[in-house]
Structure formats: structure tokens, C-alpha cells
Amino acid sequence: MKTSCTLQVHIDGAWRQAGALSLTAPVELGMAASTYFSYDAVHAIDYMGRRDAAALSVNVPVGLESLSEARWPACLIDLLPQGYGRGELLRQLGLDERAEASADWPLLCAGAGNPIGNLRVQEAWEWAQARSGPQLRGFAMDDIAARSEDFNEYLAQHGLFLAGSSGVQGEWPKILLTRARDGLFYLDHALPDEQAERHYIVKFGRGPDPDLADILRLEAPYMQLAIHLGLKVHGALELHGKALFIPRFDREVRGTEVVRHAQESIASLCGVTGFAAIPTHNAVCARLGEVATDPLPEIIEYLKRDIANIALRNKDNHARNTAIRRDAQGRIGLTPLFDFAPMWLHPDGIARRMRWERDDGGSPQWASVITQACEAAQIEQEPVRSALREMASPLTDLLPYGRSLGIESTFLDPLAATVDQVRAQLEAL
Numbered sequence: 023m024k025t026s027c028t029l030q031v032h033i034d035g036a037w038r039q040a041g042a043l044s045l046t047a048p049v050e051l052g053m054a055a056s057t058y059f060s061y062d063a064v065h066a067i068d069y070m071g072r073r074d075a076a077a078l079s080v081n082v083p084v085g086l087e088s089l090s091e092a093r094w095p096a097c098l099i100d101l102l103p104q105g106y107g108r109g110e111l112l113r114q115l116g117l118d119e120r121a122e123a124s125a126d127w128p129l130l131c132a133g134a135g136n137p138i139g140n141l142r143v144q145e146a147w148e149w150a151q152a153r154s155g156p157q158l159r160g161f162a163m164d165d166i167a168a169r170s171e172d173f174n175e176y177l178a179q180h181g182l183f184l185a186g187s188s189g190v191q192g193e194w195p196k197i198l199l200t201r202a203r204d205g206l207f208y209l210d211h212a213l214p215d216e217q218a219e220r221h222y223i224v225k226f227g228r229g230p231d232p233d234l235a236d237i238l239r240l241e242a243p244y245m246q247l248a249i250h251l252g253l254k255v256h257g258a259l260e261l262h263g264k265a266l267f268i269p270r271f272d273r274e275v276r277g278t279e280v281v282r283h284a285q286e287s288i289a290s291l292c293g294v295t296g297f298a299a300i301p302t303h304n305a306v307c308a309r310l311g312e313v314a315t316d317p318l319p320e321i322i323e324y325l326k327r328d329i330a331n332i333a334l335r336n337k338d339n340h341a342r343n344t345a346i347r348r349d350a351q352g353r354i355g356l357t358p359l360f361d362f363a364p365m366w367l368h369p370d371g372i373a374r375r376m377r378w379e380r381d382d383g384g385s386p387q388w389a390s391v392i393t394q395a396c397e398a399a400q401i402e403q404e405p406v407r408s409a410l411r412e413m414a415s416p417l418t419d420l421l422p423y424g425r426s427l428g429i430e431s432t433f434l435d436p437l438a439a440t441v442d443q444v445r446a447q448l449e450a451l
Contacts, residue, residue, distance in 0.1 A: 023049060023127075023128070024131070024145075025044060025045040025049060025127075026042060026043065026044040026045070027042070027043055027130070027131055027143050027144070027145050027146075028041075028042055028043075028143070028144040028145065029041050029042070029043055029059075029078060029141065029142075029143060029144070030141070030142050030143075030144050030147075031065075031075065031076065031077075031078070031140050031141050031284070032140040032142075032282040033069075033075050033076050033140065033350055034350065035279055037142070038062075038065055039062045039064070039065060039144075040061060040062060040065050040078060040141075041059055041060055041061040041062050041065065041078065042059070042060060042062070043057055043058070043059045043095070043098075044057065044058045044059075045057055045127065046058050046090070049124070049127045049128075050123065050124045051123060052122070052123030052124060052125070052126030052127065053093060053094040053098070053099060053102070053123070053126050053295055053296055054093055054094075054123065054295075054296075055093070055094065055127075056090070056091065056092050056093065057090070057091050057093070057094055057095065058088060058089070058090050059078070059082070059088065059089045059090075059091075059095060060087075060088040060089070061078075061084055061085060061086065063086070065084065066084055066085055066086045069084040070084055070085060070086075071083055071084060071085065072084045072352070073313065073348065073354070074284065074348045074349060074350060074351070074352045074353070074354060075140055075282075075283060075284040075348050075349055075350040076350070077284075077348070078095065078097055078141065079095060079096070079097035079286060079290060080286060080291060080313050080346065080348060080354060081095075081096070081097070081290070081291070081293060082095060082097070093295045093296075094126075094295055095295075096289065096290040096292075096293050096294055096295045097141065097286055097290045098130060098134075099287075099289065099290065099295055099296065099297075100137070100138075100139070100285075100286060100287050100289075100290055100342070101130060101133075101134035101137045101141065101142070101143065102126065102129055102130055102133070102134065103129055103133040103134075104297075105194070106194070106195045106196070106228075107133065107196070108129060108133075111129055111132060111133045112125060112129070114132075115128055115129070115132060130143060130146065131143060131145045131146055131149070132145075132146050132149045132150075133146055134146040135147035135148070135149060135150040135151075135211065136150065136198065136210060136211040138270070138272050138285050139272050139282065139283070139284050139285035139286070140272070140282035140283060140284045140285075141284065147211075150211055151211075154209075154211070154212055158208065158212055158213070159176055159208070160202060160204065160206025160207060160208045161173050161176070161206060161207050161208075162205075162206060162207075163207065163262055163267070164262070166199070166207055166224065166262075166265055167262035167263035167264070167265040168263055169226070169264075169265075177197075194225045194226065194227075194228055194238065195225070195226040195228055196223055196224065196225045196226070197209070197210075197223075197224050197226075198210035198211070198221070198222070198223060198224075198270075199221075199222050199224050200213045200218050200219075200220070200221050200222070201218075201219050201220045201221075201222065202217045202218060202219055203217055203218075203219050204217075207222070215278070215279060215280040216278040216279075218273075218275055218280050219275060220269060220275065221269070221270040221272075221273035221275075221280075222267050222268060222269060222270060223268040223270055224265055224266065224267055224268070225238065225241075225265070225266040225268060226264060226265055226266075227264035227265075231369055233367045233368065233369045234368070234369070235264070236364070236367055236433070237363050237364055237365065237367050237368065238261070238264065238266055238363075239261060240363060240364050240429060240433065241259060241261075241266060241362070241363040242258070242259035242260065242261050242266065243424065243427040243428060243429050244334065244336070244362050244363050244364060245258070245259050245359070245362060246258075246427050247330075247334060247420060247423065247424055247427070248330055248359055248362055250416050250420060250423050251326065251329075251330050251333075251413060251416050251417070251420065252326060252412075252413060252416060253323065253326055253327060253330060253359050254323055254356065254358045254359060255358055255359050256269055256271040256358035256359075256360075257269035257271075268360070271283070271347075271357060271358050272285045272347070272357075281350075283347050283348070283349050283350075284347065284348035284349070285345050285346070285347055285348075285357055286345055286346050286348065287341060287342040287344070287345045288301065288306050288309075288341050288342075288344045288345060288346065289301065289340075289341035289342050291306065291309050291310075291313070291346055292305050292306060292309055292341070294341060297342075300340070300341060300375055300376055301341055301376065302376065302377065302378065302379050303324075303328065303376055303377065303378045303379075303382075303391075303394075303395070304378060304379045304394055304395070304398045305398070306324065306341075306344075306376075307321055307324065307394075307395045307398035307399045308398040308399060310324065310346075310356075310399055311398060311399030311400050311401060313346070313354050314346075314354055314355050314356075315352070315353045315354050315355055316355070317399050317400075317401055318401050318402075318405060318406070319355075320355050320356050321395055321396070321399050321401060321406060322405075322406055322409045322410070323356050324344075324356065324395070325388075325391065325392065325395055325406065325410060326409075326410070326413060327344070327359060328386070328391070329388065329410070329413060329444060329448070330362070331362075331374075332385065332386065332440065332444060333417065333420070333437065333440055333441045333444045334362075334364065334437060334441075335364060335365070335366035335436075335437060335440065336362055336363060336364065336365050336366075337365045337366055337368075337372045337373060337374045337375075338361065338363075338365040338368070338372050338375070339374060339375050339376050340375045340376065341375075341376060343360070343361040344356070344357075345357045345360075364433060366436075367433070378390070378391055378394055379394060380394060381394075385440075385443070387447070388410065388444070388447045388448060388451065389447070389450075389451060392406050392407055392410065392451070407451050410448055410451060411448055411449065411451045413448055414445045414448040414449045417441055417444060417445040417448070418445060420441055421434045421437065421438060421441060
């Protein structure tokens with residue numbers, strides 16, 4: 023098996039050879055294998071010193087020096103298919119669906135050809151293209167929502183959640199689709215950029231469990247609640263049948279060109295490789311303070327999201343459910359909100375993952391949180407305190423607003439005590 027791959031970034035309107043990565047330890051170690059990476063000389067000269075969209079990662083600025091690491095670079099874990107995408111791809115590769123570390127490298131080299139963001143593995147792109155049929159076929163939204171026989175058959179021909187269209191992490195079945203100028207939806211990896219109009223992640227319901235169905239159904243109105251609370255939201259989510267259409271913010275159509283913004287999880291931002299290790303909120307704020315173009319609004323947004331997660335009991339706050347964007351103009355900051363849903367309904371029971379180092383037993387003390395975040399990011403506390411104090415007002419009518427969106431009292435009444443407690447703390451700041 024080949025133990026090296028070519029990493030490409032999309033910048034200035036084209037995919038460019040960014041560099042080569044080689045394993046320097048056995049493949050079987052998976053992401054724990056040591057690696058050697060060097061930027062391509064031409065890329066290094068053209069984009070020297072940049073940490074924005076030109077770079078592999080904010081932690082790997084473009085340069086001529088090579089990088090040897092004891093594990094995979096953390097940004098590569100963002101490209102690795104997980105959940106349903108991982109299972110489907112393992113089947114296509116003829117590997118045991120229960121395979122763990124030993125499957126990481128084959129999955130990267132087959133499944134990272136068209137992930138979120140502007141970084142891809144060239145070999146994975148070629149692998150997907152070799153398995154794509156020559157016929158470009160689009161589908162109406164109704165066909166996708168109903169998972170019509172034609173649509174399912176077409177997916178099956180492409181390997182069902184083809185690696186090139188499923189480089190998306192998570193447990194719900196998802197595919198990347200693009201609406202073309204003819205109004206139909208196409209597999210994202212197959213549609214030429216000049217035909218693209220808008221890009222989507224489409225998340226499908228799975229199984230008969232009513233709690234999982236409710237989580238999917240309520241994700242769109244939850245995003246409206248986030249807007250009400252003043253969070254950074256990209257666009258309205260649309261539920262059609264059991265298919266949730268989520269507009270992507272890592273893609274931007276400009277005329278006949280598609281701009282791909284670099285996107286990197288806060289796990290990668292903090293240098294966390296693997297899925298078990300969890301950075302603290304303090305560590306994230308420290309890194310945002312170091313790399314964000316303007317740290318103050320990013321810290322305010324980060325704290326608002328944690329408040330919203332607590333108030334609305336979105337407990338699935340792991341380090342790959344928040345990300346930074348790096349654009350080609352040098353700006354670095356948080357992406358819009360994503361994966362914001364009533365995860366307290368999950369039948370498996372999900373505990374709050376990321377926490378503050380002090381005064382956070384699952385119900386943070388917000389005055390202490392402000393102090394911790396500002397100390398970590400090295401910014402003034404008063405502007406942050408003032409911004410969060412203002413968040414108390416939309417919390418006052420949050421639940422009535424939720425009812426106006428069609429969220430049933432069954433899902434809102436259990437939140438009342440927590441919302442009141444959070445609001446009281448913010449008013450007292």
C-alpha cells in the first residue's frame with residue numbers, strides 16, 4: 023500500500039499542489055502514525071508565511087521548512103469520514119466495517135477527495151472520479167426528500183454515499199449536493215463549478231426512532247432560535263420530508279466560479295488528533311486570541327454559543343461541531359453556527375463534552391466564564407460582559423418565540439427553568 027499522499031488546496035480559483043505527506047510509521051497505527059510533510063516549493067514561494075486559505079492549517083503556515091510530527095497533522099482528521107460515511111466507504115474498500123485505526127489511512131486516501139473546506143487529498147479525488155459514471159444526472163428536491171427509487175438507484179451506482187460526496191462527519195446519513203442553474207440537485211463532486219448555484223449538506227432521517235426523528239425535525243427551528251439569540255447563522259435550513267437541506271457556508275458562488283473557504287475544526291485549531299481527546303473551552307479561547315483577525319467578536323460569539331447550548335440543551339458540543347474559517351484575504355474567525363439541535367432528546371443520552379476549567383459542573387457560572395475566556399484570549403472583559411448582558415433580553419421571550427415557530431410545548435417546557443436561570447445570571451453581570 024502506498025504510504026504517501028498529495029495534499030491540495032483550492033485558492034485563487036484553482037486546485038493547487040500544496041505539498042506531500044508521508045507516513046513514517048506503520049499504516050496500522052492509523053492517525054497515531056508519525057508523519058513527514060513538506061510544502062511544494064512553488065506553493066511555498068507563492069504563498070510564503072500565510073496561515074489563511076493558502077495553508078494546510080492555521081497551525082502549519084506555508085513555508086519551505088518540513089514538518090515531522092509524532093501523529094497525523096490534526097487538520098487531516100477533519101477530512102476523515104466518520105459515522106455513516108465511514109461505514110459505507112469501508113464496505114466499498116472491502117474492509118471490515120468494525121475496523122478502527124488500521125482503516126484510517128485507506129479511508130483518508132479514498133474518502134477525502136471532496137470534504138468540507140478547501141483542502142483535499144488528490145488520490146482520494148482520483149479514486150472517486152474513477153468510480154463516477156460519465157452521465158451527469160440531476161434530481162428534483164421532491165425526489166431527494168422522498169428518496170425515490172431513481173435517486174436511490176443512482177446513489178447505489180455511485181457506491182451509496184460515495185466518498186466524493188460524503189466527506190462529512192456525523193452519525194446521520196449525509197450527502198453533499200449542489201443545486202445547479204437548471205434547478206436540479208447533483209452530487210457535489212460531479213457538477214462543474216460553472217453550473218453551480220448553491221451548495222448543500224443534505225441530512226437524512228435514520229431508522230424508526232421517534233426521538234431521532236424529532237432531533238432532525240427541530241434542527242431548522244432551533245437555528246431560528248439561534249438567530250433570535252443573536253448568533254452568527256448562515257442561512258435558513260429547510261426540512262423536506264425526512265431530508266434536511268443545510269446551506270453550506272464553505273462554498274460561495276461568484277458568477278461562474280466557486281470560492282472554497284478553508285474550514286478547520288476547533289479540535290484541529292487546538293492541535294487535537296483523534297476523537298477521544300477534548301480541549302477545554304479555555305484552550306479554544308486562547309487559540310482564538312492568538313489567530314483570529316479580531317479576537318473580541320469571536321470570543322463574544324463563542325460564549326454566546328455556549329450559553330445557547332446550555333439554555334437549549336444542545337449537549338453535543340464536541341470539538342468538531344465548531345470550526346474556524348480562513349479566507350483568501352487573510353481573515354480568520356469562527357464559521358457560522360452548525361449542528362445546533364435539541365441533542366438532549368438523543369436516546370443514547372449525551373453529556374456535555376467541552377467544559378470550562380473552573381465553575382462548570384454542566385451549568386456554568388457565566389461571570390466566571392467571562393473572566394476565564396478573556397484571560398485566555400488576553401482581551402478586555404467589559405465589552406464581553408456588556409455583550410452577554412444584552413443577551414438576557416432575547417432569552418426572556420425565547421420559549422414563546424419557539425412556540426410561534428411550531429415547536430411543541432413538549433420540547434420547550436423542560437427548558438424553562440434553565441432558560442430562566444441563565445437569563446438571571448446574564449442580567450446580573
